[in-house]
Amino acid sequence: MALDDQKPSGFKFVGTSPDRPDGLDKVTGRARFGADAYAPGMLHGAVVRSPHAHARIVRIDTSKAEALEGVKAVVTRADFVDGLQGEFGFVLENVMAGEKALYDGHAVAAVAASSQLIARDAVKLVEVEYEVLPHVTDVDAAMAENAPVLNDSYADASVPAGHHPNVVRYHDSGHGDVDAGFAEADLVIEDSFKTEATHQGYIEPHACLASLGGDGKGELWCTTQGHWIAQKTCAALVGIDTSQLRVTASEIGGGFGGKTTVFIEPVALALSRKANRPVKIVMTRSEVFRATGPTSSTSMDIKIGMKKDGTITAAQGIFRLQGGAFPGAPMEFSAMCAFAPYSLTNVHQVGYDVISNRPKQAAYRAPGAPMASFAVESVIDELCSQLDLDPIDVRLKNASREGTKASYGPKFERIGLVETLEAAKAHPHYSAPLEPGQGRGISCGFWFNHGGETSVSLALSEDGTCQISVGTPDIGGSRASMALMAAEELGIPYENIRVTIADTATLGYNDVSHGSRVTYASGLATIKAAKDAVGKLCKRAAAKWGIPEDAVYWEDGCAKPSGANAGNFDPMPLAKITKSMGRSGGPISGHFEATPEGAGVSFGTHIVDAEVDPETGKTAVVRYTVIQDAGKAIHPSYVEGQFQGGAAQGIGWALNEEYIYGEDGRLQNSIFLDYRVPVASDLPMIDTVIVEVPNPGHPYGVRGVGETGIVPPLAAIANAVSAAAGVRLRHLPMSPPRILRALKDKG
Amino acid sequence: MKKIHVTTTVNNDNVEFLCDPRETLLDVLRDRLNLTGAKEGCGTGDCGACSVTVDGRLVCSCLVLGAEAEGKKIATVEGIAKGEELHPLQHKFIEYAALQCGICTPGILVAAKSLLEKNPDPTETEVRYWLAGNLCRCTGYDKIIRAVMDTAADMREAS
Known part of the structure; x- marks a missing residue:
């Protein structure tokens, strides 16, 4: 799309922050989330999970559980489709183990009973005989020569010869000659980094209500970021036609990437079919931690060369990601995002996808990017510090701009990195004096953003109001943004528009609410669906006036003749046209569907002040500023909310959150008391600056804003800790014990 | 049983x-x-x-x-709401965009209401520590804290 197709300015609705349409429901307890659905005759399901990190399943005896009064069905792997290949095969293996349990918490059977208490009692009566096998949970250990083999058939053709079978995918990219580049440098720093796995930590556990009959027709209600992927996957796993399963997305209590796949949904469907009753399953928090997607843990080596004037001469990174027991760790995203903020002549990046005895990783906000950025931006900071250069000036000197060949290949279109760096430099935070014991860190971050399959329908009512059906679950206020964009096009008040997240029977396939795509892609489709309806409205007016269609245009919610030659008619408001639409040609609707390709990449720069307590090793974040390019902020309050939420999650990742496995391969911290996400008293206010460099790929210039905000905090905080306490932490999280050890080693 | x-x-x-x-x-x-x-x-x-x-x-x-x-x-x-009439905290949470997914909102509203009944003039630190038992994973708490502080100010003015 050319820039001159874009609406340049003069927005009436876009850029305002009205109350969200689901606000009342959410503040009164009326909104229905995953666990808030009940059905007549409903049973409760519960899942039997492996206590072992790696074990052969010798025998499962369900007879005692089946004999318990109130138990109506028990399922095991035998109740699912046999012989699935590829991603569906991995998902099924994760949803219900076959020959082996591959991690602590791996599902091996499930029961449905007349109450949740009976279901949980029945779980204890399912007897599973295991042959315990050696296990491995650390990424470096899983790649080592004598590591236990999880599955010797998972490695694909990308993996060079000589690697352990746990290395299942390999990535290699870059351009230029890094050795020549390092030779030109005045200073080369090479360092190794590790990050521990974190969980998305959505407050709402996975929950669903399923009903499936022997006729192969089913209904599924679930909390999900994408009900079409749930429909397609569940249908494949239980062996029914996709279109025979209608999936409705509940209100979603947080996802952050972790609800882009299925876990309990196919299990509830299989139980329902066997019991011939609706079955509800709600995970416990411990099940969420043990068996749903955390992030990858990582091991990384970074080498960067710099001249005395701050010019980066070469950059190289090796990114090893453990993604649990199945292929899919986003190591290529780590590799591709790592150096994206910089215009580099010589760059080389390598990625390894490694399997281990942990739950299958799932996407988490810019998957793969925060860890890589932590490592790279820490080394850049160290170079700046040793060469006595300002970290923003160095980033500006090397910044990617429009036309730069990206470290991952393509040429950047119009991007806003420089604008975020300039805004950071000008921000009062950057020049504010620090208290003794405090340090300041900055970091940049990058994320691709995504388009994805998108289908939106819009229908006008006789009274001149509008209803819109979108297929992307609202994870942060997107219904408000859709209504604002439709109001802009139609010229009717925001309040006259109702946006609904439609079920799978209502629209064609919609990709998941991920990749920061909703405001971009569903927004683009909403605008185009509204334009489609506007075209029809103009046509009705033209017919009424007896003039050609192209002599009518749309402005301020009215059809107008396009000039004196077209005729002298009063503007015809939308409500007047819709009032008689039944007699003038029938209902008026708008529709648009596509897989838009112009998502527009996004950059951000964060500034953080941190204070380290030398006695306890606790780090306090005392001031935080997020500066990010939103392209165009449709609903600025929710854009700020995305910036703040991303920063808060990044702060948790940097300082506290980690999966801790024991020697026995069991997860030791599977509740919120032990897996500590940031609480209100841990954080300061989080200041935001919305930079708007329009994305050429969207009619209003929108760039997705959801993910980039979690990329810079890890390094920004590590850099602040280094400045505050004189210790460089290369292993996340920078929890008090790690900080104390580093302080002690420093002496 | x-x-x-x-x-x-x-x-x-x-x-x-x-x-x-x-x-x-x-x-x-x-x-x-x-x-x-x-x-x-x-x-x-x-x-x-x-x-x-x-x-x-x-x-x-x-x-x-x-x-x-x-x-x-x-x-x-x-x-919390009396019939059609929302509590000032409920109004302010909507106005301040103090929720994203909304799953934590009911608990936070109950807790914040309880705070303001005990302490109508809390400092930011007091609000943060009172709400430290209510996890929100979406917002980073910024807008929640502002909404509670501003509601408290409004309610003090009204009383």
Whole structure:
């Protein structure tokens, strides 16, 4: 799309922050989330999970559980489709183990009973005989020569010869000659980094209500970021036609990437079919931690060369990601995002996808990017510090701009990195004096953003109001943004528009609410669906006036003749046209569907002040500023909310959150008391600056804003800790014990 | 297991129910009384999504047994608005965009209301520590804290 197709300015609705349409429901307890659905005759399901990190399943005896009064069905792997290949095969293996349990918490059977208490009692009566096998949970250990083999058939053709079978995918990219580049440098720093796995930590556990009959027709209600992927996957796993399963997305209590796949949904469907009753399953928090997607843990080596004037001469990174027991760790995203903020002549990046005895990783906000950025931006900071250069000036000197060949290949279109760096430099935070014991860190971050399959329908009512059906679950206020964009096009008040997240029977396939795509892609489709309806409205007016269609245009919610030659008619408001639409040609609707390709990449720069307590090793974040390019902020309050939420999650990742496995391969911290996400008293206010460099790929210039905000905090905080306490932490999280050890080693 | 008969008051309504001795107050509210506003985020008293008050005291309803409700006065998020009239906190949460997904919102509103009843003029630090038992994963708390502080200021002015 050319820039001159874009609406340049003069927005009436876009850029305002009205109350969200689901606000009342959410503040009164009326909104229905995953666990808030009940059905007549409903049973409760519960899942039997492996206590072992790696074990052969010798025998499962369900007879005692089946004999318990109130138990109506028990399922095991035998109740699912046999012989699935590829991603569906991995998902099924994760949803219900076959020959082996591959991690602590791996599902091996499930029961449905007349109450949740009976279901949980029945779980204890399912007897599973295991042959315990050696296990491995650390990424470096899983790649080592004598590591236990999880599955010797998972490695694909990308993996060079000589690697352990746990290395299942390999990535290699870059351009230029890094050795020549390092030779030109005045200073080369090479360092190794590790990050521990974190969980998305959505407050709402996975929950669903399923009903499936022997006729192969089913209904599924679930909390999900994408009900079409749930429909397609569940249908494949239980062996029914996709279109025979209608999936409705509940209100979603947080996802952050972790609800882009299925876990309990196919299990509830299989139980329902066997019991011939609706079955509800709600995970416990411990099940969420043990068996749903955390992030990858990582091991990384970074080498960067710099001249005395701050010019980066070469950059190289090796990114090893453990993604649990199945292929899919986003190591290529780590590799591709790592150096994206910089215009580099010589760059080389390598990625390894490694399997281990942990739950299958799932996407988490810019998957793969925060860890890589932590490592790279820490080394850049160290170079700046040793060469006595300002970290923003160095980033500006090397910044990617429009036309730069990206470290991952393509040429950047119009991007806003420089604008975020300039805004950071000008921000009062950057020049504010620090208290003794405090340090300041900055970091940049990058994320691709995504388009994805998108289908939106819009229908006008006789009274001149509008209803819109979108297929992307609202994870942060997107219904408000859709209504604002439709109001802009139609010229009717925001309040006259109702946006609904439609079920799978209502629209064609919609990709998941991920990749920061909703405001971009569903927004683009909403605008185009509204334009489609506007075209029809103009046509009705033209017919009424007896003039050609192209002599009518749309402005301020009215059809107008396009000039004196077209005729002298009063503007015809939308409500007047819709009032008689039944007699003038029938209902008026708008529709648009596509897989838009112009998502527009996004950059951000964060500034953080941190204070380290030398006695306890606790780090306090005392001031935080997020500066990010939103392209165009449709609903600025929710854009700020995305910036703040991303920063808060990044702060948790940097300082506290980690999966801790024991020697026995069991997860030791599977509740919120032990897996500590940031609480209100841990954080300061989080200041935001919305930079708007329009994305050429969207009619209003929108760039997705959801993910980039979690990329810079890890390094920004590590850099602040280094400045505050004189210790460089290369292993996340920078929890008090790690900080104390580093302080002690420093002496 | 033999069920227990309980007579109690929820949001000023007299209610009776039978419950298993193992059922929590949260289970009873949600599964027996159809009050699904309180949410189970953890079941261990760490997230605060199930916050209610029992005889005016803020508790995690996942840590209270249903049987303990006997003779008590329970208040949940469903009782905060009076008919059509929202509580000032509810208005302010919408106005300030102090929620994204909204799963923690019922618990935070119950907790914040309880704070303002005890302390109508809290400092930012006091609000942050009072709400430290209510996890929000979406917002970074910024807009929540502002909404509570501003509601407190409005309510002080109105009284």
